[in-house]
Structure formats: C-alpha cells, structure tokens
Amino acid sequence: MTRTQRPSSGSATGSISRGRNSGGGRDLPTATAVGALLAAVFIASLMWRPAAVMLLIAALIGVAAFEFFTQASVSGYRPSTVIGVVGCIAAPLCAYWIGDAALPLVLVFGFIAAVVVFVGSDGIESGPVPNTAIMMLAMLWIGLMSSYAALILRFSSANGPAFVHVGTDTLFIVVIGVIANDIAAYFVGTTMGRTPLRDWISPAKSIEGLIGGTIGTFCAVVLVGMQSTTWNSLGDWLLLALVISVMAPLGDLAESMFKRNLNIKDFGTVLRGHGGVLDRFDSLLFVLPAAYYLTLVIQPWG
Numbered sequence: 001m002t003r004t005q006r007p008s009s010g011s012a013t014g015s016i017s018r019g020r021n022s023g024g025g026r027d028l029p030t031a032t033a034v035g036a037l038l039a040a041v042f043i044a045s046l047m048w049r050p051a052a053v054m055l056l057i058a059a060l061i062g063v064a065a066f067e068f069f070t071q072a073s074v075s076g077y078r079p080s081t082v083i084g085v086v087g088c089i090a091a092p093l094c095a096y097w098i099g100d101a102a103l104p105l106v107l108v109f110g111f112i113a114a115v116v117v118f119v120g121s122d123g124i125e126s127g128p129v130p131n132t133a134i135m136m137l138a139m140l141w142i143g144l145m146s147s148y149a150a151l152i153l154r155f156s157s158a159n160g161p162a163f164v165h166v167g168t169d170t171l172f173i174v175v176i177g178v179i180a181n182d183i184a185a186y187f188v189g190t191t192m193g194r195t196p197l198r199d200w201i202s203p204a205k206s207i208e209g210l211i212g213g214t215i216g217t218f219c220a221v222v223l224v225g226m227q228s229t230t231w232n233s234l235g236d237w238l239l240l241a242l243v244i245s246v247m248a249p250l251g252d253l254a255e256s257m258f259k260r261n262l263n264i265k266d267f268g269t270v271l272r273g274h275g276g277v278l279d280r281f282d283s284l285l286f287v288l289p290a291a292y293y294l295t296l297v298i299q300p301w302g
Helices: 011-021 028-048 050-074 081-098 102-119 128-157 166-192 207-225 234-262 277-298
Strands: none
Touching (some): 028 050, 028 166, 050 081, 050 277, 081 128, 102 128, 128 277, 166 207, 166 234, 207 234, 234 277
16 A cells, blocks of 8 residues: 555644643653653663663664554555564664674665565555655664664773773763753743744744753763763863754754654653653654764763
8 A cells, every 4th residue: 555645734733743842741740750760771771781771772762663663654654564673673783783884784684675575565556665765764763873872882892891981971971961951942942932943843842942952961961971981071071062952952853843744743652751762762863873973083081
C-alpha cells in the first residue's frame, strides 16, 4: 500500500503544538518523577561500566525507532518496521564494537534490505520511494545520530586505562547540558516567552526560551565541568556549552517539524509527563555528533 494522504499543516496541528508547550501542557510532578528515575538509571549505568550505558542506549533507541515507525504507519506510510528498528539498534551497537567505520556499512545494508523488501512486493502500489525514504530518515536521524553516544563511550573502553573516564565524563556533561537547556528553555519560555522562534513549526517555542536555555546550558556545563577530571579548561567548557546551545534547540525544532508534518502530538506515551522516548531525547540526538567531533578536535584530556 502506498502512502496517498498528506497530513495537513493547518490549525489542528497548531493547536497540538500550543498544547504541548504551554505552561499547563506538561504534568510537572509526573515529568519530574520520571526524569529523576531516568537520571538515576543513567548515572548508575555510568558508574558501573560503559557497556551498561550501551545496553541502556540500545533499549531506548529500539523503543524510539518503534515509536517512529508506528506513527509513520498511522500517517499512511508503509515502511518495514522490523528492518528499520533492527537497523537503528544495530548502528550504535556496531559503532561501540568496531568504531565509526561500522556506520556506513549499517546504513548501506539497511538500505539494501529495504530495497529487497519492496522489490519483492506485488507492485508499485507498495510505494517504494516514500516508504524507503521514511525508513532511511529513521536510520539516519535515530540510528546514526544515536551512534555518537556509543562513539563517545568508546573513548573510555577502547583507548586504555588512561582514558577510562573520558567517555563517561563527556557523555555525562553533554546529557546534563541538554537537560539544563530543555528545563531552562521551558520555564523561561512559559513565563517570559513573547517572540516565536519558528511559528509555523511550534508557536510556543520562543526566542526568550532559546536565550534562557542557552544561559542554563552554560551555567550547567561550567558547574559540572568544574567537577570533571577530564574536562578541566574553561575554554573547553564554553565551547561544549556553545555546541549544545546551538544543536539542542535545532534537534527540538526538527522533531516538532516532523511531528507537524505527520500531524501528531507526540511520538509515544511510554514516558509519562514527557511523551515518548523520541520526544524526550530529540535534542540529544543532534548534540551527540557535534559533541563527539568537538571532543576529537580539542581533546580536553590533553
């Protein structure tokens, strides 16, 4: 079955965006409790070993990919969900195992598998172009971008005892910076937001919220960086905070844009008070590649 309907981008979607981002749109007690639980699991995994964090990442990516393909199917697409989810999970696992050289192979084999599925279909009505495209979007956005968390962790596991804390420290600072960006942008935006950032994507996202998120990010990264044994330069902290402040809002806008195009409110409901896994980690997906390459360039441990 081909995808024949185009989700409208009219007032219904606009009201969805306003509801999600308004001050009353988030169940703060539930969201706080769920966020605290996620933070505890993440910190415990970091303290145990990098492989434990990888298992957590693989589980979250699997759920996020399933959420994406479920909503894409509801919106009229007909991707191969099994191939897409497997491809998204395989990307970070292979990156952690082999390194960044594995990523092109995962994408190529995922594309080939998608093509084989549609070649074996009954006719052009299967919609090979839009449905292959939606699968590759997920593999790039969810699978490839999440793989950079694995590559950051690999600093701790593949470079000898002297680097044992580099990957875990870096990922911890990045996650804290993204969380600070989200929280500060939310509270500043709901209390002081007046100027829309991109009105057609999400009317409630404001320039004031963007500025508040940036300030929150810089404060959080500097405070956490002061406790780190691997990130110990003010200049490095500021560079990382700048990267997060640019990429996190872009990731949030990208997800809101995709949801508006699919005419949905959230990708899932598994995290009460937050929506789905993909709704919670959209900003982080854009930050991870930039943070990884920044780390390679500046080598803060030096």
